[in-house]
Amino acid sequence: MKFPNPHTLKQIAALVECDFVGDANFPVMGMNEIHVVEPGDIVFVDHPKYYDKALNSAATVILINKEVDCPKGKALLVSDDPFRDFNKLTDYFKPFKVATSSISDSAIIGANSVVQPNSFIGHNVVIGENCVIHSNVSIYDDAVIGNNVTIHSGTVLGANAFYYKKRPEGFDRLKSCGRVVIEDNVDIGANCTIDRGVTGDTLIKEGSKLDNLIQIGHDTVIGKRCLIASQVGIAGCVVVEDEVTFWGQVGCTSGVTIGTKAVLHAQAGISKSLEGHKTYWGIPAQEARSVMKEMANIKQIPDILEYIKSKK
Numbered sequence: 253m254k255f256p257n258p259h260t261l262k263q264i265a266a267l268v269e270c271d272f273v274g275d276a277n278f279p280v281m282g283m284n285e286i287h288v289v290e291p292g293d294i295v296f297v298d299h300p301k302y303y304d305k306a307l308n309s310a311a312t313v314i315l316i317n318k319e320v321d322c323p324k325g326k327a328l329l330v331s332d333d334p335f336r337d338f339n340k341l342t343d344y345f346k347p348f349k350v351a352t353s354s355i356s357d358s359a360i361i362g363a364n365s366v367v368q369p370n371s372f373i374g375h376n377v378v379i380g381e382n383c384v385i386h387s388n389v390s391i392y393d394d395a396v397i398g399n400n401v402t403i404h405s406g407t408v409l410g411a412n413a414f415y416y417k418k419r420p421e422g423f424d425r426l427k428s429c430g431r432v433v434i435e436d437n438v439d440i441g442a443n444c445t446i447d448r449g450v451t452g453d454t455l456i457k458e459g460s461k462l463d464n465l466i467q468i469g470h471d472t473v474i475g476k477r478c479l480i481a482s483q484v485g486i487a488g489c490v491v492v493e494d495e496v497t498f499w500g501q502v503g504c505t506s507g508v509t510i511g512t513k514a515v516l517h518a519q520a521g522i523s524k525s526l527e528g529h530k531t532y533w534g535i536p537a538q539e540a541r542s543v544m545k546e547m548a549n550i551k552q553i554p555d556i557l558e559y560i561k562s563k564k
Contacts, residue, residue, distance in 0.1 A: 253429050253451045254282035255345055261313065261327050264294070267344055268337040273319060274327025280313050283341055285471065287489060288452040294341070296334040335417050339427045342451075346429035349375050349393065362399065374410070380436070391432075392448065398436035404464070406443040409434070413450045413470030413488060426450060428470065435459075435476075441466065447488070457494075469506065481518075493528060 261278035265271065281292030289295045289311035296315040297306035306314050307323055314322075315329040315337060322328050331337045355361075355373040362381035367373060371389040379385070380399035389403050392410025403409075409432045416423040430449025434440070434456045441464035446454055449471040456462070459477040466480055469488030474480070476494040484498045487506035497515045504510070504522040511528025521535035533540035 253284065253342075253346060255280070258292075261329070264313070264341070265329055268315075268329070268331060268340050270315075270329050270331040270337060271319075272327065272329050273322050278313070278327040282451075283338065283345075284311070284451045285449075286311070287471070288449075294329070294338075296338040298334045335424065335426065342427040342429045351375070356393075386442075394448075395432045395434070397434045398438070398458070400437045401434055401439070403440045404442040404444075407440055408445045410448040411445060413447050415450060415470065415488070430454065430471065432456075438462075441482070444468075475512070496528075 259280045260276060261272050261274055261280060262276035264280050279292060280294060283294040284290070286295050286306060286309050289309050291310055291312050293311045294313040294315050295306050295309055295311035297303055298317045303316070303320060306316070312326045313329060314326065315331055315334045317331060317334050319328065319330050351374060354371065355367065356375045356377065358375050359373045359377040361367065361379045362383065364381055365379050365383040367385045368387040370387045371385050373391050374393035376394045377391050379397045380401065382399055383397060383401045385403050386405045388405045390408045395409050413426065413428045415426040417426065428448050428450050430452050432446050432448050433453045435458040437459045438456050439461045441462055443464055444462055444466045446456070446468045447470045448454055452471055454468065454471055455473045457474060457476045460474050462480045463482040465483050467485045468474065469486060469490070471488050472486055472490040474492045475496060478492055478494070478496045480498045481500045483501045486504045489507045490504055491509040493510060493512040495513045496510050499516060499518040501519045502516045502522065508522060509525045510522065511526060513529050514526055515531040516522065516537065517531065517533040517540055520532055520537040523536040526532055526537060531540040532538060534543045
């Protein structure tokens with residue numbers, strides 16, 4: 253997320269009431285998660301295991317729970333609870349706004365687009381031309397939808413990221429201020445849920461088609477012309493390249509990449525990145541041909557054992 257106006261390091265430190273290391277006038281342009289940070293961004297880190305990753309990322313301001321050696325050209329915000337203070341910044345720069353109507357006055361809806369009754373269109377939503385939004389669809393604030401998009405009943409775009417920190421008193425949610433972006437010629441079935449990015453975008457690219465009952469997690473990117481069948485669950489921060497096919501009930505863990513034109517057979521469980529131009533099956537997902545060969549060989553074991561007995 254980029255701030256509406258540049259801030260200084262001293263101004264940001266004052267907002268969260270923490271110390272800083274660096275020039276008081278050091279420029280701060282926004283805040284982001286580590287996989288999408290750019291120069292000028294704040295990234296937070298609260299565990300020594302990830303200090304080096306954060307300090308060596310593209311971010312130039314590190315919100316951290318311990319004063320450490322600061323790389324040249326960067327600055328620190330030293331907080332006793334970076335997770336809490338990252339949420340404070342989200343609340344300050346992107347506060348929740350109560351809706352007072354089913355379609356916000358700030359929403360932009362393009363020519364020849366139809367929004368059926370009982371749908372909700374939030375603040376600053378942009379919907380392109382020739383779209384059909386069926387009844388009982390909820391499109392949360394800041395979503396961007398291209399041209400020629402169809403969204404069926406019961407679908408929700410922009411719910412919070414499933415991102416929590418465990419504390420002694422329970423789970424603390426990392427607040428989401430990102431967007432859902434749907435490009436042109438996308439179809440989304442009934443009762444799908446596409447979560448907004450934590451600070452960036454969850455993106456469905458041009459020409460992809462989603463069946464009913466699909467979950468797509470925060471900050472995930474679905475490539476162009478992908479097909480996703482019913483009951484697929486894709487976790488956050490996944491990159492699905494172009495023309496990938498998911499058949500029913502595939503489950504995918506977070507942070508992996510699925511290569512171009514990969515095919516995932518029904519009920520495959522994806523636990524690691526997969527190469528493109530191959531077909532996968534099973535839990536964990538493996539190349540379908542090799543799994544089928546293994547199954548065929550296993551079926552031959554009783555006959556092999558009988559043959560061995562007959563030779564004794």
